[in-house]
Amino acid sequence: MATTNFNLRRPNYVVIHHTAQDSVAQTLKTFTLPKTQVSAHYVIAQNGKIYHMLNDYYRAWHAGVGKWGNNQDLNSSSIGIELDNDGFTEFSALQIHSLLKLLGFLKEEYGIPQANFIGHSDLAPSRKVDPNKFFPWKTLAENGYGYWYDEEKIDRIKMAKDSLNSEEFPTALPKELLVPENFDPLLALRIIGYDISKPESAIQAFELHFLQNEPDGKLNDREIKILYNLVFKYL
Ligand SMILES: [Zn+2]
Structure with missing residues (x-):
């Protein structure tokens, strides 16, 4: 049959x-x-x-x-x-x-x-x-093929970890502008789609695609902010 x-x-x-x-x-x-x-x-x-x-x-x-x-x-x-x-x-x-x-x-x-x-x-x-x-x-x-981050927002995003050293840190930032202390960049890469079994390689691939610089496999604060902004588009 x-x-x-x-x-x-x-x-x-x-x-x-x-x-x-x-x-x-x-x-x-x-x-x-x-x-x-x-x-x-x-x-x-x-x-x-x-x-x-x-x-x-x-x-x-x-x-x-x-x-x-x-x-x-x-x-x-x-x-x-x-x-x-x-x-x-x-x-x-x-x-x-x-x-x-x-x-x-x-x-x-x-x-x-x-x-x-x-x-x-x-x-x-x-x-x-x-x-x-x-x-x-x-x-x-x-044009609707793949996602990009909100470039104009990145400089306004703050890292919660910086609030420890600053007295005038704004406490009431909207969620989208404050990277929480427990934000896990590798999990964010995984949500976007990256294979994170080799973390440094996954970060390099992310840097090549979204930073378009010479990838170093390490996330600086600006890259973490970009990742934080980007991951919401994939949820
Ligand atoms: Zn190829």
Whole structure:
């Protein structure tokens, strides 16, 4: 007996990469050679041209070993998008313009939640650093793909621990502007989706995505405030 009640998988995440290769031609070749065992659904060239290499309903091989939330097989549930980029330079305006159009289509077509647009480095901390620090995550969030923190609020947020040394510390700050003493940054990273089994790697992945500096794997007060602001968007 067999059932006829089935259909193909529906992607629920988008994972963004940079190719770390020299040209689109090189990437297209890599993805069509069986021995490489790597692929992605889409490749976007620096001139904005989009190459659709695999039907969205099939499982591409782009995420590899990793974890996001409780999901340990991102290849099965995601669309992989590769941006032609050597890994160290900015992404072109044409490339980002095409990416935003593609993300709009995917979000609408498959009903992908805003939180589920992530980078390869987010799901594979310590193993992957793509897309690089020039990737415009803030622009994506402003368009509804992934989240960004409230930049104008960060400087107004206070740390409860500082109240111990200050007599004029405002005691009646709203919850959103006061990081409580028992705030656990690692738990916040876990709620956002990071695998915290290697805390320093998780912090580095967070820094790459949200601070876009050279990650040092240690959270300073400003980064903790950003994390505190950000985590409420994922609850
Ligand atoms: Zn990647």
